[in-house]
Amino acid sequence: MKVTVVSRSGRELIKGGLELHDSATVADLQEAIHRRTKKYYPSRQRLTLPILPGSKERPVVLNYKKSLKDYSDGNSDNLTIVFKDLGPQVSYQILFFCEYLGPLVLYPVFYYFPVYKYFGYKEERVIHPVQTYALYYWCFHYFKRIMETFFVHRFSHATSPLSNVFRNCAYYWTFGCYIAYYVNHPLYTPVSDLLMKIGFGFGLLCQVSNLYCHLILKNLRSPDGSGGYQIPRGFLFNIVTCANYTTEIYQWLGFNIATQTVAGYVFLVVATGIMTNWALAKHRRLKKLFDGKDGRPKYPRRWVILPPFL
Amino acid sequence: MAGFFSLLRRLYLSVYNWAVFIGWAQVLFLAIRTLRESGHQHVYNAVEKPLQLAQTAAVLEILHSLVGLVRSPISATLPQIGSRLYVLWPILHSFPEVRTHFFVSSLVISWSITEIIRYSFFGTKEALGAAPSWLMWLRYSTFLLLYPTGISSEVGLIYLALPYIKKSEKYCVRMPNTWNFSFDNFYAAILVLGIYVPGSPHMYTYMLGQRKKALSKSKRD
Numbered sequence: 001m002k003v004t005v006v007s008r009s010g011r012e013l014i015k016g017g018l019e020l021h022d023s024a025t026v027a028d029l030q031e032a033i034h035r036r037t038k039k040y041y042p043s044r045q046r047l048t049l050p051i052l053p054g055s056k057e058r059p060v061v062l063n064y065k066k067s068l069k070d071y072s073d074g075n076s077d078n079l080t081i082v083f084k085d086l087g088p089q090v091s092y093q094i095l096f097f098c099e100y101l102g103p104l105v106l107y108p109v110f111y112y113f114p115v116y117k118y119f120g121y122k123e124e125r126v127i128h129p130v131q132t133y134a135l136y137y138w139c140f141h142y143f144k145r146i147m148e149t150f151f152v153h154r155f156s157h158a159t160s161p162l163s164n165v166f167r168n169c170a171y172y173w174t175f176g177c178y179i180a181y182y183v184n185h186p187l188y189t190p191v192s193d194l195l196m197k198i199g200f201g202f203g204l205l206c207q208v209s210n211l212y213c214h215l216i217l218k219n220l221r222s223p224d225g226s227g228g229y230q231i232p233r234g235f236l237f238n239i240v241t242c243a244n245y246t247t248e249i250y251q252w253l254g255f256n257i258a259t260q261t262v263a264g265y266v267f268l269v270v271a272t273g274i275m276t277n278w279a280l281a282k283h284r285r286l287k288k289l290f291d292g293k294d295g296r297p298k299y300p301r302r303w304v305i306l307p308p309f310l
Numbered sequence: 311m312a313g314f315f316s317l318l319r320r321l322y323l324s325v326y327n328w329a330v331f332i333g334w335a336q337v338l339f340l341a342i343r344t345l346r347e348s349g350h351q352h353v354y355n356a357v358e359k360p361l362q363l364a365q366t367a368a369v370l371e372i373l374h375s376l377v378g379l380v381r382s383p384i385s386a387t388l389p390q391i392g393s394r395l396y397v398l399w400p401i402l403h404s405f406p407e408v409r410t411h412f413f414v415s416s417l418v419i420s421w422s423i424t425e426i427i428r429y430s431f432f433g434t435k436e437a438l439g440a441a442p443s444w445l446m447w448l449r450y451s452t453f454l455l456l457y458p459t460g461i462s463s464e465v466g467l468i469y470l471a472l473p474y475i476k477k478s479e480k481y482c483v484r485m486p487n488t489w490n491f492s493f494d495n496f497y498a499a500i501l502v503l504g505i506y507v508p509g510s511p512h513m514y515t516y517m518l519g520q521r522k523k524a525l526s527k528s529k530r531d
Contacts, residue, residue, distance in 0.1 A: 182492075187485035262491035 001068060003029060004080045006050075013037070013083050020068065027064040033083070043159040046084040089159035096149040099168045103176030104142035110180040111135045125186035130196050134183050134259050137200060141207060141251070152214050154221040156228075175267045182261040189260075196258045203254020209236065210247035217244060229289055231299060240303040241286065242279040249275065249306065272306075279305035319379060320436050326370065327433035331426060333364030338422035345415060354402065354409040357418055364425070365398050386516060389509060394421070396502060397464045400495070404480060405471045413466040420460035427452055450521040457517065461510050468503055475499050 001024070004017040018032050030042035048059035049071060059082065062071060072079045109115065111131065117123050182188070190196070212235060220230040236243035249272050256264040283304045292298025304310050337357045344356040368391045374380045375387050397417070402409060431449040434441040441449075476496045483493040 182490045185485055185490065188490055189486050189488055260488070260490060262489050 043089045088162040092155045099172045102173035107180040110184040128190045199258025206247045206251035213244040245275040323436040331429035334425040336360045350415040351410040413463045417463035420456045
């Protein structure tokens, strides 16, 4: 079968096209493109079927596991594929690892090292118990997230654009330093002992629940990340669609109840906003996918992310 | 019902645009008259009230964008209006020491000419359904000159205010307090100046894109 690869402007990407055997898969095509172009490794490629000019429809993205025949209307020997360069890619594991390593390393710097003398404060400071517990809590949280990245999460997409690394790291690292600065401050004012215990206790409970949620989500997908979208069930998922976000948000709330800094609450609000956007999108997608028609199950009535509000 | 709402929307936006237009026209008139009669040191005092009113009314534009009353994205309106309001209130209003500088005149003139053209353009568009092509050309061309003069004046005024901000401790919050919060107005001003560095070229290229889009479209029609 002869495959013609064109850019979105219609220019031929590979002169003379590619000759592939009839049982070739989309992955084989991607390899062939990579061999000819050198620069565009498979995860950089977005391959779609051409759309009619003026058509408002979204183009069909080719699934790398499918056979090329599935896209060529059965008998045709010629196939035209539209190629888009997604730019440099990194794996999701690397992306998440970079995001979480920053807060995990930077937070203890504020606790252990005399950074505050550079902000014009006296060197000696009295460390409150809550500041020590906060350090352990914080480091446990990010250690858990790194471990989950490598041993629990199954990603539906293998890679993400390289530019996301810079954006996401800027977000996590800056907020990490901003919160660490206030919690470890020499003039820090602690909350009452009871409030501290409630905060950390509630937060830890939420962190454990969050891990359990992630294990449930992992089991919805097969080891290679496929399996598409499923209705998550069990534990808190019976009440709320994105229980993993719910527990993450309440976990930060626990940290903030115990440490009480404006910086921490600002982070909580921003993070809740971001996760709410994701949750609304996922809830909508699941409701559309499981509409209860033609034998498909109907998506059950559930909160989106923050019961009893949303 | 839909027709009624779109009529109401157009009526509201017409009134809003022309009302703010009048405010800016007053600002420009007062600024030029003061410049000719008594010199640039007195411009701020002459334009203060209408300037504050007209520029602060732009907060409504963020709201319009949020509720979908206008098409312009919030990512474009927020930085533009935010930086203006920053210069207007935490700088000019709070630190009278910088009000006599010539930058106030270049600032007020750059802002007011831009806004007079912009509000009359949108006002005409909402009221009549279309704006004359020369007004459209002005709307998408004057920024080529007025953006640089306006932004330089904004940056200049913030820079001039820095020593006074540092000395006065105005708006500063210090530790310790129960909410473990602190705010240093001096570092906030430095941060704002830092945002101008990537922000200004970004907004300028955004406007260049808008210009290309708008003027090529009008040629086609």
